[in-house]
Amino acid sequence: MNKIAIDAVLGRIEESTGQDANPRISAIVYRMVRDLFYMIDDLDIQPEEFWAGLNYLAEAGRTGELGLIAPGLGFDHFLDLRMDDAEARAGVSGGTPRTIEGPLYVAGAPVAQGEARLDDGTDEGEVLVMEGRVLDGAGRPLPNATVEVWHANSMGNYSYFDTTQSAFNLRRSIVTDSEGRYRFRSIVPVGYSVPPGGATDRLLKQLDRHGTRPAHIHFFVSAPGHRKLTTQINIDGDPYLWDDFAFATREGLVPPVTRVEDAAAMKALGVDKPFSLIQFSFTLHADTANAPQAEVARQRALVTA
Ligand code: DHB
Ligand code: FE
Numbered sequence: 001m002n003k004i005a006i007d008a009v010l011g012r013i014e015e016s017t018g019q020d021a022n023p024r025i026s027a028i029v030y031r032m033v034r035d036l037f038y039m040i041d042d043l044d045i046q047p048e049e050f051w052a053g054l055n056y057l058a059e060a061g062r063t064g065e066l067g068l069i070a071p072g073l074g075f076d077h078f079l080d081l082r083m084d085d086a087e088a089r090a091g092v093s094g095g096t097p098r099t100i101e102g103p104l105y106v107a108g109a110p111v112a113q114g115e116a117r118l119d120d121g122t123d124e125g126e127v128l129v130m131e132g133r134v135l136d137g138a139g140r141p142l143p144n145a146t147v148e149v150w151h152a153n154s155m156g157n158y159s160y161f162d163t164t165q166s167a168f169n170l171r172r173s174i175v176t177d178s179e180g181r182y183r184f185r186s187i188v189p190v191g192y193s194v195p196p197g198g199a200t201d202r203l204l205k206q207l208d209r210h211g212t213r214p215a216h217i218h219f220f221v222s223a224p225g226h227r228k229l230t231t232q233i234n235i236d237g238d239p240y241l242w243d244d245f246a247f248a249t250r251e252g253l254v255p256p257v258t259r260v261e262d263a264a265a266m267k268a269l270g271v272d273k274p275f276s277l278i279q280f281s282f283t284l285h286a287d288t289a290n291a292p293q294a295e296v297a298r299q300r301a302l303v304t305a
Pocket of ligand 2 (some may be wrong): 102106192216218
């Protein structure tokens with residue numbers, strides 16, 4: 001179709017807008033409609049293809065997979081890069097890199113002071129100890145910071161979404177001690193894969209892609225007067241480390257994993273097998289009015305006691 005005809009029909013649609021329209025929503029919706037009209041025309045999208053696409057999105061919505069398709073197509077990572085860019089323009093740089101939240105956080109996890117055990121004892125995976133400090137931009141420890149941590153089990157599944165796991169398994173909020181320290185014992189997670197045969201899996205197959213993430217541990221780190229950090233660390237050595245379907249692996253987020261086989265250290269932890277140790281400290285940025293809010297409001301699962 002010629003551009004004049006396309007713009008004419010777009011004009012008619014936009015002119016239907018009422019006086020009390022929400023200006024932000026109107027701008028976004030009409031931009032989306034315009035881009036899609038041009039996409040349909042450029043790619044000569046057939047009616048059957050249009051309706052298949054619409055029904056595909058409806059199914060992804062019904063089955064709760066839109067939150068998986070977004071990271072798989074790079075949207076979550078793109079939003080991270082835009083936030084990095086906005087921070088750089090506001091003079092906020094350095095510190096622990098952010099990376100995507102993902103769709104599997106659950107609010108309301110038990111709160112522990114200083115240290116916690118995350119696993120409920122039923123997972124046969126290798127024992128993991130992770131410890132470190134929360135620091136400010138000058139390297140000073142931040143006591144009373146909150147380290148929210150969540151990760152998958154040794155099958156790659158997250159409690160709550162995997163209803164076979166106990167409530168809040170592998171999820172805690174740990175408050176740092178007077179020296180800014182946190183420490184937890186858990187099990188080494190395994191990389192998550194999108195549900196087989198689901199909307200995301202089928203889309204990725206059409207692109208000849210896999211739907212697997214390397215093993216990772218999620219964090220929200222917050223402290224009064226500081227910008228909330230959303231990040232993850234990866235378990236080094238995972239075959240998918242730099243082949244993450246969600247594009248979330250970043251330099252600076254792959255700490256070394258030490259295998260501890262020392263008998264005294266094992267005894268101190270009450271384990272009879274070697275365990276993995278990760279030492280990692282988080283550096284937060286001070287609050288600033290110049291950069292966009294670091295705390296992102298979005299719909300999240302919430303479980304209350
Ligand atoms: C997805 C799963 C994750 O565990 C994660 O961290 C990010 C994304 C997903 O299913 O899309
Ligand atoms: Fe995850």
